[in-house]
Amino acid sequence: MAVTAIIGRVLFSFVFLLSxxxxxxxxRVDGADAAVVRAVAPALRAMKTIVNDNAGIDLCALMPSDYASVNIATWVELLGASLFACGYALGAKMLLLFTVCVTPIMHPFWRRAGESASIEDEAAIGVEMIMFFKNVALAGALVFWLAMRSELSEERQRRKAKRA
Known part of the structure; x- marks a missing residue:
């Protein structure tokens, strides 16, 4: 069972590691002009506006630049995936944090769902919805892994106390 658990963690982490x-x-190559920063910037700005309008919190003052935000998120994802592949709960928690924070920002299918759209727009909305729920499933798997790890640890402690 230990080998299959390792294989499962590595395969699960693989998606995050490659990304x-x-x-x-x-x-590193393109810096602040990287395509990933340009792709994320509008979603980050939209999220900051929504939070400011609805909660009155100015995230523009609290959050670093778009480049720094992407860089921080990338490091959390990279370190979390590496640690999780090695079996550390901290890695699972970092991936959970990354997934929960990034998913509603990058895949807000509900914002465009009510609009009358062309077939291409409907397809794009469908892809965003699939990506959103895929990430929800990944977060659920991480929560499940953390719960099972905790339960197994408690069981080991009970057995150890019984033997003593």
Missing amino acids: ALEKYRAL
Whole structure:
């Protein structure tokens, strides 16, 4: 069972590792002008506006630049995936934090769902919805793994106390 758990963690982490490494490469090569920063910037600005309008919190003052935000998120994703692949709960928690924060910013399918749209727009909305719920499923798997890890740890402690 230990080998299959390792394989499962590595395969799960693989998606995050590849994504983070590609973002890291783009940030190193292109810096603040990287395509990933240009792609994320409108979504970040929209999220900051929504939070400011609805909660009265000026995230523009609190959050660093778009480049820094993407760089921080990339490091959280990269370190979290690496640690999770090695079996550390901190890695799972970092990936959970990354997924929960990034998903509603990058895949807000509900914002465009009510608009009358062309077939291409409807397809794009469908893709965003699939990506959103895929990330929800990944977050659920991380929560499940953390819960099972905790439960197994408690079981080991009970057995150890019984033997003593």
